[in-house]
Amino acid sequence: MIVGCVAEWEGRILLCKRAIEPRHGLWTVPAGFLEKGETTAEGAQRETLEEANARVEIAALFSLYNLPHIDQVYLLFRGRLLDPEISAGAETLEARLFEAADIPWDQIAFTTVRNTLNHYLSDRATGHFAFHIGTVNRAGARVEG
């Protein structure tokens, strides 16, 4: 199980440029494997701290993606940064806050992250955040609801 979050500071969204494979050099939200003894929200907070030295308050679960071909489930939360102090962690080349218009869509590391960012911005524009669930298989993304 992979846990992570879309973390916002005054409308800008935290993305991390990956310093590790797979997808070295591409951008993602902070996310990684849930560890023993932690809740899913605690895991998302820890990953945000590890990858961007950023402290985040988790608001709600935002999306779930099944990746059955690699036996993974992604759980991504929404969160609010407690302050704008961010910097690259050990597995990150660069941590940056992006305005929606500046998100590098052609350099996003994973389909799950691209879909989640898309849903996040659409929902934010309507003023109501829904919960999104989907499946990504070898053939690409299939959104379920």
Add this chain to the structure above:
Amino acid sequence: MIVGCVAEWEGRILLCKRAIEPRHGLWTVPAGFLEKGETTAEGAQRETLEEANARVEIAALFSLYNLPHIDQVYLLFRGRLLDPEISAGAETLEARLFEAADIPWDQIAFTTVRNTLNHYLSDRATGHFAFHIGTVNRAGARVEG
């Protein structure tokens, strides 16, 4: 990761009396370990088929419980039975459809299941199903939102 569902037929809720430990003889919703190569919703459908020989259509994710002290995450969906034909599977002593008023609250196997059934009935009464997330630790249940 444990996946399962609250499955309904014409207002009645499917519960299974456990034929296995832990909590032999107590009631639960169909649920079990996610298997390789399946999505979370597919796992919930399979568990419903295995435990109650029941075919269910999954509607939406309903609750997530963290059990960090035993390194488990429960994902429980809402679902609708395709027909009322149910019977005990190999790990079930008895499968039965319960009216809300008849749910055996003092014989429910797990805190996660009791909380989920409580939320389900409260939500159903309001006509709006929310998503519920919580943590159950050694000390009991702590609901997060």
